[in-house]
Amino acid sequence: MFSAHSCTPKHTALPHPYAVYADKTLAVMAYSDADAAAVLGKRLIGKDNKESFDLLIRASALDGGEIEHIAWLSDQLFGTIAVNGTPQVANIKHQYELAALAARLGGAPDKSTYLRNELIKVGVSTDQIASLDARVETLFESMRGIQQTVLGEVIIGGRDDA
Amino acid sequence: MRSLLLMFVLLSPLAADVCRAQANSVNILCSACRDPHDYPNDFANFAFNQIYGPDAWLDFDLADDFYVTNLSNQRVYVDVDYVFLGFGFEGFRVPYWPTYILKITLALPNGNLLSVYRSVFQTSLPVPSSNESDQDDAGAGSSSSGGGDGGGDEDDEDYGDFDADYEWDDIEFDEYEGSTWIEDPDENGDFQDPDWCEEC
Numbered sequence: 046m047f048s049a050h051s052c053t054p055k056h057t058a059l060p061h062p063y064a065v066y067a068d069k070t071l072a073v074m075a076y077s078d079a080d081a082a083a084v085l086g087k088r089l090i091g092k093d094n095k096e097s098f099d100l101l102i103r104a105s106a107l108d109g110g111e112i113e114h115i116a117w118l119s120d121q122l123f124g125t126i127a128v129n130g131t132p133q134v135a136n137i138k139h140q141y142e143l144a145a146l147a148a149r150l151g152g153a154p155d156k157s158t159y160l161r162n163e164l165i166k167v168g169v170s171t172d173q174i175a176s177l178d179a180r181v182e183t184l185f186e187s188m189r190g191i192q193q194t195v196l197g198e199v200i201i202g203g204r205d206d207a
Numbered sequence: 208m209r210s211l212l213l214m215f216v217l218l219s220p221l222a223a224d225v226c227r228a229q230a231n232s233v234n235i236l237c238s239a240c241r242d243p244h245d246y247p248n249d250f251a252n253f254a255f256n257q258i259y260g261p262d263a264w265l266d267f268d269l270a271d272d273f274y275v276t277n278l279s280n281q282r283v284y285v286d287v288d289y290v291f292l293g294f295g296f297e298g299f300r301v302p303y304w305p306t307y308i309l310k311i312t313l314a315l316p317n318g319n320l321l322s323v324y325r326s327v328f329q330t331s332l333p334v335p336s337s338n339e340s341d342q343d344d345a346g347a348g349s350s351s352s353g354g355g356d357g358g359g360d361e362d363d364e365d366y367g368d369f370d371a372d373y374e375w376d377d378i379e380f381d382e383y384e385g386s387t388w389i390e391d392p393d394e395n396g397d398f399q400d401p402d403w404c405e406e407c
Contacts, residue, residue: 087333090336090337091336091337092337113328113330116326116328117330119324119326120323120324120325120326120332121248121332121333121336124248124251124323124324124325125247125321125322125323126310126322126323126324127320127321127322128319128320128321128322129319129320130320140324153307155292155304155305155306155307156306156307156308156326158292158306159290159292159306159308162292
């Protein structure tokens with residue numbers, strides 16, 4: 046075995062300008078600022094997962110349906126899918142929901158297709174998957190509602206009903 | 208006897224490949240990774256960053272499996288697979304379409320095996336994966352729970368009720384010394400006399 050050390054990044058990533066703001070400040074800004082919602086949502090991962098979930102979904106809505114926030118949320122909050130070979134069904138369900146939401150927002154549907162197959166493999170019934178799909182629609186409508194309220198128009202899912 | 212010899216001849220290259228893959232695995236130092244039993248996501252994120260992101264440097268051969276060691280000399284074996292949609296029979300699958308997911312399997316020092324998914328997108332994932340003070344609330348994986356991130360089956364429904372009508376707290380300015388804000392005049396257009404600080 047040989048060793049390689051990668052201690053010094055080639056590109057020093059600058060922190061987001063909002064990184065210095067306190068949680069309360071970001072919480073107020075997050076009403077209409079996608080970056081503030083994203084920074085606070087990522088900061089709260091592990092501390093307040095529910096609020097982190099809400100904020101990152103909000104960030105995506107304010108960002109015109111940007112799916113990177115959703116992918117980040119899916120990875121960091123529900124990333125573990127098996128422990129010692131035992132599937133973590135709850136995490137796979139959440140991953141499926143978020144992947145289906147990303148697909149609904151215009152992302153590639155392949156991940157949700159794969160996770161749907163995985164759910165069927167671990168014994169989740171089609172009825173349960175249908176209920177997950179219904180929750181995806183709820184999330185999607187909530188995001189449209191956020192856009193309508195804050196931006197005054199609905200950008201995702203068509204502009205016709207703006 | 209002949210079949211035994213044939214099997215040996217056929218399997219030897221495969222076995223050699225396996226041994227070579229293990230023997231040549233790169234060992235990468237992660238100075239920011241914490242205890243893998245409590246924070247397995249640190250290692251998963253770090254592994255992902257070596258393959259994708261602005262500082263990625265591992266090629267496909269090296270990225271197949273490698274070790275990540277933290278400053279406490281806790282070594283985690285990392286196996287990375289690209290996930291494909293596939294078809295076929297039980298135990299025999301033909302991949303045909305990428306899903307843009309990396310499946311990262313971590314073998315922790317205590318013998319636990321964790322499988323995590325990471326979406327392929329061009330950004331650095333945070334290492335450490337959460338704040339130091341978050342350990343108790345994170346549920347980020349004691350060795351017994353095996354690193355389940357945000358929840359297990361028991362909190363399956365916690366995220367279903369997305370709250371679009373979130374109540375946004377007002378900033379309490381008293382807590383921010385030195386903050387300035389605009390004060391409205393009274394009905395006559397006069398401003399209230401300021402309370403000057405004598406020390407200033």
